Amino acid sequence: xxxxxxxxxxxxxxxxxxxxxxxxxxxxxxxxxxxxxxxxxxxxxxxxxxxxxxxxxxxxxxxxxxxxxxxxxxxxxxxxxxxxxxxxxxxxxxxxxxxxxxxxxxxxxxxxxxxxxxxxxxxxxxxxxxxxxxxxxxxxxxxxxxxxxxxxxxxxxxxxxxxxxxxxxxxxxxxxxxxxxxxxxxxxxxxxxxxxxxxxxxxxxxxxxxxxxxxxxxxxxxxxxxxxxxxxxxxxxxxxxxx
Numbered sequence: 001x002x003x004x005x006x007x008x009x010x011x012x013x014x015x016x017x018x019x020x021x022x023x024x025x026x027x028x029x030x031x032x033x034x035x036x037x038x039x040x041x042x043x044x045x046x047x048x049x050x051x052x053x054x055x056x057x058x059x060x061x062x063x064x065x066x067x068x069x070x071x072x073x074x075x076x077x078x079x080x081x082x083x084x085x086x087x088x089x090x091x092x093x094x095x096x097x098x099x100x101x102x103x104x105x106x107x108x109x110x111x112x113x114x115x116x117x118x119x120x121x122x123x124x125x126x127x128x129x130x131x132x133x134x135x136x137x138x139x140x141x142x143x144x145x146x147x148x149x150x151x152x153x154x155x156x157x158x159x160x161x162x163x164x165x166x167x168x169x170x171x172x173x174x175x176x177x178x179x180x181x182x183x184x185x186x187x188x189x190x191x192x193x194x195x196x197x198x199x200x201x202x203x204x205x206x207x208x209x210x211x212x213x214x215x216x217x218x219x220x221x222x223x224x225x226x227x228x229x230x231x232x233x234x235x236x237x238x239x240x241x242x243x
């Protein structure tokens with residue numbers, strides 16, 4: 001049972017706003033949920049299950065875990081947690097992680113692993129007859145992605161809260177789009193969610209971790225920077241952009 005703390009109410013309010021603002025969930029939806037074992041996806045899973053008790057809309061949740069194939073798998077523990085919520089976990093063990101990190105690999109391992117994982121998430125979602133895939137990205141992820149794409153891809157773009165894929169056959173939603181990562185960290189701790197450590201050897205030295213450190217140093221100098229970056233994503237002045 002969720003404890004209704006101040007942090008819970010804040011995340012619940014942010015999630016509810018995102019769901020309504022971007023029309024993410026409708027009555028009768030079958031929602032696949034990409035579960036990683038981290039704080040974000042576990043928070044999303046827990047909150048979506050809790051939300052069913054509070055709203056008149058009915059939907060079903062189908063968690064999916066793509067095991068990257070590193071030592072120390074926690075798939076069984078994730079399955080047990082899902083079972084405690086009344087859900088059945090679809091788990092697929094792969095070798096995506098070791099393959100992406102093998103000697104001689106010239107492409108960024110994070111890019112390879114992420115692409116393969118996303119492909120299987122879409123395929124398994126379709127097999128489960130889910131036309132909606134929920135992912136646990138939060139406001140900080142959205143901001144970080146803007147800078148990653150600017151610095152390393154030479155383009156201005158980020159994650160969308162609601163995105164139609166494959167000619168409308170699949171929709172990706174991000175219900176935590178408006179939630180701060182700091183709140184999610186506190187929520188996972190106070191609710192004692194079974195958060196697992198990412199076994200990937202690149203987890204602490206990825207481009208995203210570098211951007212996260214950069215932003216953290218900026219936020220410490222000015223508390224308004226995070227909100228300003230996020231608001232700028234919907235305040236684009238095209239007349240002042242190069243084409």
